[in-house]
Every structure is written in C-alpha cells, then in structure tokens.
Amino acid sequence: MTDVHFQRMKDLPSTHLLGAGTAMCAGCGGLEMIKEVYDVLGENTVFVNAAGCMTLLSVYPFTPFRGSWLYTAMASSPAGAQGVRDALDILKANGRMTEEEDLEVVVLSGDGSASGMGLSATSGAIDRGLDFIYLCYDNEGYGNTGQQTSPESPHGARTATDAVGPGNIGYKKDLFSIWVANKPAYAATVVGAEPLDLARKIEKAHELEGPRLILSLAPCPTGWGYDPAHTVEIGRLAVKTGVWPLKEYVDGKVVHTRHPGKRTPVEAYLETQDRFRHLFEPVRNDKVIAEIQARVDAYWAEVDVDDGTKA
C-alpha cells in the first residue's frame, strides 16, 4: 500500500520524477501522461517499451527515467515484461532482492502496438496472468512514423494514409472491452488533462497484482493538427463530449469515474483538430458529424447516470 492518497488537486506532487530533455514533440499529450503516471508509481518501476513514439524517450546515454528501461520490438513488449518479471521473481526467491526492492513492471506502448500488431503478445500475457501494468498512450494513429491510420484511429479522421476523401472509414477499436472481457486484475482509461482522476487510478492499479491496463488518450499536436498549447483543453473536451469515457474495471464491473450528465456536442471536440476539418470546411458534413454524435450517444445511453455503471 502506498501512503499517498489523492483527494484534491493540492495532493498532486509539485515535484516530478521524469527527467526533462526528451525528444518528444512540444505539447506531447503522451509524455504529459507518462510524467503524471511516473510520479505515482515512483522510482521502483521498470519500463518495457514497445517501438513507437516513446522509442525516443531513452536514447543512450540519455534517459528521463530514474531506473531501467528495456526496449522491445513493436509486437513483443508483454513478452519482454514476462522476462523481466520472471527475473525479478527469481532474484526474490534466491534472497538476492527484498520485497521492498521489487520493481513494478510496466509495458509502455502506443495504440498501434497495443491494439494492432502487439495484441497477440498481450493476449498471451493475460492468459498467463502476468503481473504487470500495460500503459498505452493512445494517439489514435502510428504517430512516430507520421500518423498513419491505426486500429485506434477514429471514424472520419484524416491520417497520412487516409489523407483525402472521407478520412478513416473504419471505427476505433475498443481495447478496454477486449481486456475487460478477459477479467484482468484492473483496467482503466485516463487522460493527462485529468491528473487527479489519473492519479487515483494509477494508485489503485499499483496496489493490485496481475494483468492491469491503463489506457490513456494522448492528444497529439503533430498528428491531429492543432497548436501544442491546446493539448490539455482538447483532452478535457474529449471527456466533456463523452468521446473519451473515463472509467475503470474493478471487482468484476465497469464503473465510470466521470459521467457527464449534460454532454458537450462532439463537434466542439472535432472542430479543434485539422484531422476533422474536412467535416466542417468547405462544406459542413452533417451526416458524418451526426453519425459520430449518435455513436457517442448510444454508448452513454447504457451508462447509469447515478452510479456510473454500464449495462
């Protein structure tokens, strides 16, 4: 058990563990989230990094972390986490490491790896009941290589591979539900723009054992097309419009930690980003905007506004 409890904004740390000087874009929503998560997990954390934007976090001899970082291929980070976890367990069993020195093993991966090519390795890790946290920064595309469409790109968004016409014709994959269907120890969605909600969930996840998912929306100024200054506003709008539900799965049920009774229309979120501009200019595309709104409405229609549970 940690002795930190996040009741109010003032309870959030005012000094931070993550080192400055990383190569991430100015205004990176993913980096903002990792900084907040690292403060709660603490120094006794080892990151197993799937190839992606965050590849550039640790480039020898520079690292923003206070401890170890292991780099893996895009599809195999849960396998890397298994190896690290096993090694730590052996050290503990041999008496070469105390319980206090133990490390939290955290996979750090983008959505392309988490929901696409790395999903098979994740599935195996869940099957084996691996004791790890899977931390996904979801910037809704293959951001590192120029924002190509990923399984998490939203419907209608223009990407490098859907640069013209209607944008992405597919729909965002529901990674949270894929995990929940397999009854993990814990699963939650977060966003860096809601640091208190995030801190509470990371604290909860940290106290549990087994496969745990932290799925974070990671607003991306470079890939989504907006001024980097607006990363937090856009994250908040994703919550207020209901596009990014904040929820957790614990004790066998899904509970929403925010359930906006009166949601802001989705277009307030869409119109902030160049990737959706074609829905508004030169001619407004009411059909697609209405479809996106209808899908969000249908999601929230199943959420109990009183206790936040989902049918």
Place this chain on the structure above:
Amino acid sequence: MYRIRFHGRGGQGMKTASRVLGSAFFHEGFEVQDAPRYGAERRGAPMNAYVRADRAPIYERGIILRPDLVIVADDTLVPIPAAGVLQGLDNRSVLLIDSATPEDEWRKRTNIGGPILVLPLPDTVDRSSLAMIGIACAGAAARLIGVISEDALEQAVRDELAPLGEAVVEKNIQAAMAGYAAMSDHAGTVSEGVPAAASGAGSPDWVDVPVEEVRLSGPAIHAGATSVEVRTGLWRTFRPVIHYDRCNHCNWVCSSFCPDNAISVAEDGRPVIDYDHCKGCMICVVQCPPHAIESVLEVEAAAAERRGSA
C-alpha cells in the same frame, strides 16, 4: 546544377518551402529533386530540406554536401553542430539568414568566405506565423537563384498549397513575393555548381578509430534522468514568461500539465520555468488560472535578456 539546402525547425514550413522552390524550378523547365530530411526529433527540432535542379537529368542522390545556397529560417540553428548549417559551404556558396543580427556580425561568427545575406522581411509578413517565414524564404531563394520568374513562383505556391484553401494560398503568395522582392538587389547571386562525377571523387577523410572494449566505448550508465543533459530549450520559438505579481501560487496547474517537467515549484510556492528544457508548447500559458503567464517571441525575449545583463 543548383543545390539548395533549407535549414529550419520542425513546424517552420521548410519542407513546404523546398517543395515550392522545387515546383517553381519545374515550371521553368528544370528537372528537380526535393526532399526533407529529419533527425529522430520532432516539431521544434532542427531539420533541413534540400532541392536539386538542373536542365539535364539529375543522377545525384542523397543529402547535399556542397550547397550553392543555404537558407536558414532560424538563426539560433547556426551554432548547433547537429543542425549542420555551415556544412560544405565554400567561397562561392551563398548563405541567407533570416535574422535580426547584421551581415558583418555573421561574417565574424561563421568565418566563411562566400556571400552572406540577411533577409530583410517587410512588416507585412506575419512573423508570429512560422510557416510564413518558410514561404518567404522560398521566395527569397527563387530571386537569389535568378532563373525563376514571379509567375513560376506564384504557380508553385498554388500547386503545393491548393488543398489548404484560397485564403491560405493568397496569404502565402503574398509572403513568397515579399521574400522575392526583398532580394531584388541580389538577383542571380547564386551560381550553379558543377555536377559531381565519381571519377573525380577523392578518397574519404576517414579517421581510423581503434576498437575499444564495450565497457569503454559504451559504458553502462548508472545515473537516473540523464536526459536533462539534452537542452531542448533550443527548440523554442516562443517563450512562456511568468508574471509573479499575478501568479496565485496554486502549485500544481502549470507544473502538473507541463509535459516536459520544465516547471518546478520552489519552496516558497513559486513556479519556476527551466528555460534550458522548455520546448515552448505554451500549455502553461493556456492553463494558468489567473493568466499570469505570457507568451513572448523567443528572439525578443533573448534580446531583452541580453540588454538586461549588459
């Protein structure tokens, strides 16, 4: 063959500038190559883009090592070795810098022999709109080269930027023409370099490095947060400045939301910005509840700092 290299920071429109210049050459009947070149870093980080143009087919490939013209959209890049701004300049290469520092000062600093020009942009070009600087540089380059007409330049801007809408295109044409006009006294300063031939290539200046044990050449790092040695503050084009008379010492807002951990809270509760690492995203400016943080153009803030310390 003309070999032109544009240097800027990610987000300053240098890739677009190289495309526009390439298209303008094409409209004048040239064979053209243009390509951007990025490092592993991102928006705000040094990048370059290059253009080759010739009346004959171009067989050269790869980065330009011996440029005829180098354009620098951000003068803070010149002293950064990794940016490679001065790489391969000789006595006939032209260096064009968008800078408030005069030419003779750049001559002293760089110690290069070729022509150095400073781009005097009229006030009509919106300098706070970074992409406008890039397009103005493309216009200036076109005039310096001397074989590109205004019509070809305008058509190139239309070709490259048409998907962004007519208003954006017009604004860019205006900026491109401002750059073109600014260089009227220097039209045709840039001359063509000779095509490279494999037969004339000398042996590379290789340095033999003795093989070292791994523990010497790649020692294990036993320190945490070594990334602070990387000064990402150089990426900044705008600087957040805290007005402490308006700061209500709320502790967490600017510091919590800064993605780069570049704002720490001092013991007295005052937030302090670490300008060695702040990339200038301006999230703190937007989020500060009492609006106590102001966004200032980096060049102006740095100039004010120099005046203050002098």
